[in-house]
Amino acid sequence: MTSGRAQGGAARRWVPVAWGAAGIVAVALLWELYKFVGPSEGVVIGQVEGEAGSGVLILPRTHDRAMPHIWTMIGRLFEPTSGGSTPPLFVSVAQAALLSLGIAAVGWLIGVAVGMLLGLVMQRWKLLEWGLLPWIVVSQIVPLIAFAPVVNAIGNQIDRGGTPWPQWLSVAVIASYLAFFPVAVGVLRGLEAPDRIHLDLMRSYAAGYWPTLLRLRLPASVPHLLPALRLAAANAVLGAVVAEVSIGMRGGIGRMLIQLAGQASSDPAAPWGPMFGSIVLGLIAAGSVALIGLGLKNYRRGEATA
């Protein structure tokens, strides 16, 4: 991801794409290879004869219900979602993914705004950093599935109180809860990144807090900020999908996955549709953030990868 490689010749630009494609093909090959050589019932150790569910499964089952063939999964994408004349699965997946993406984007925006604010105030007042940073770290330990219903319940109460609070807003808030963390930490580190010598130079110009922030600290924070934003985007998607499932919001990709997984005995390839959808979703989210990076090209010296 260094700028040097991107500025290379047209042929060299295709190298990463080729590697990406090769990676996908390799995963598909591995899948089919293991499905071919692996035992149909998997490998279980410590199984007691005649006792159902005993022992520990150390290698997964390979039969068609547990691991459908790649081509079955892809073929399923073009069959009707729910039989009859319902639209093909890939259309339903795309619609659900778009909804989740929108919600994740809102969550990302909230998370980035909150994270930047926290990073700024923590850099400005050391006392706040000492006071806030441990809590920010602790906040990420709270399991999302415990936290999500609380947010939903609060949202419902606000909604009942007369202020409209649609369910997707709860999902966005939960997504932002995961998204703000890397931004807060990244912005803090980034703002503290300038060398002592540069800060001293600013001081010798008699520059106050704001000019130092705008002309030195913010530009210097970009290499830390971009990976943080990318992490935040991935977290927002993850948060949105998990939140959908745990508060039961319908229409999104997480919910669709659960719905179809419930029918997986008789239609095992179907849940892989939304699974592929959520992978694409994560790539789109991270990719959109990369576009922001293009606009900030001049400031991306020595960017830490993440």
Next chain:
Amino acid sequence: MRLSKRRGLGLVSAAAVTALALAACSGTSDTDSGSDDGDFTPLTSIKLQLQWLPQAQFAGYYLAQEKGYFEEEGFDSVEIVPSGGDIVPQDALVAGDVDFAIAWVPKVLGTLEASGVELTDIAQVFQASGTTQVSWKDSGITSVADFEGKRIGSWGFGNEWEIFAAMAADGLDSTSVSITTQDFSMNALLDNDVDAAQAMTYNELAQLLETVNPATGELYTMDDLDVIYYEDTEGAMLQDAIWADTQRLEDPAYADAAVRFLKAIAKGWLYARDNPEDAASIVYDIASNAEAAFPVGPVHQLWQMNEVNKLIWTGADFGVVDDAAWKKTVAGALSATNQDGLPLITTDPAASAYSNEYIEKALAELKDEGVDLSGSYTPIEVTLTEGGQ
């Protein structure tokens, strides 16, 4: 717990305010108690909360809407609110978000005791329990007594109480039976992770029969399975019932709406009884156009319609709560202890927990109008296909 208690208190106070307001309003018109001739403004817009997404299990309500039975009974708009598991029907009813709710009796009994709210079962749509425990033919589990020492799958979320009640009647509990949480697919049984899996006749059992047996290349059949129907055990509990807010029932407008609502849905279910194919296809169309419901295919819906009809039209009067079945449900709920050693309820529910007043009135009015709800359901033959599509 605290939340729902507070919510309950909020409702009680809201109901008290409503009652006061109504008392103030009705003060102007001199009414006798019990008469409902025009001394109130009839409710024309109501909401019904389902306990799951649109499927044939709720056909009667959707048919009442599709066939205009709600309009016939004077409702301008009836909103049927599906739940994806996010909305607990009885909680939505207590909170005042909806006017009526569909829920299983044992789940509501648990809520009533835990939160102290008052709800009334005004119509017992499903007369029989549709829960089963399914095992492979060769595993020798043909009665609840055979659960001993076996690994038994259960869904949890309040769907498990019949298992524990049936086990309690056979002197078993979670120390002698290994209870495992299973998901809503039948993979736990198919992969032999459990000895017997929980399944509804109208849903998961069909899903099993829509799966190809790798040994034969054909779909599994009932010959491959042993099925214990909880309806035949001591654990049988009443399931889909229509619940109303007990205190609100004192409001003549709400009580009148309850009767009209029951008339409309009785007609809906009657249509489903007499036209199962058409009913299943209507529900399938609604479900597949509903937002993100992703129903199992049309054949599955027809199977479900057929099985649901069997649970509703048992020969008893439509929707009337059978006192013996109610008592059995309560006894089961009192005796059951789950795998964490917790009981569902510890005391008998209030007498207001069910009332046949409204359904009987509805049935009488329907009879006067020439709607014949007597007669029984003639089951149809449904041939399942892979994936129910």
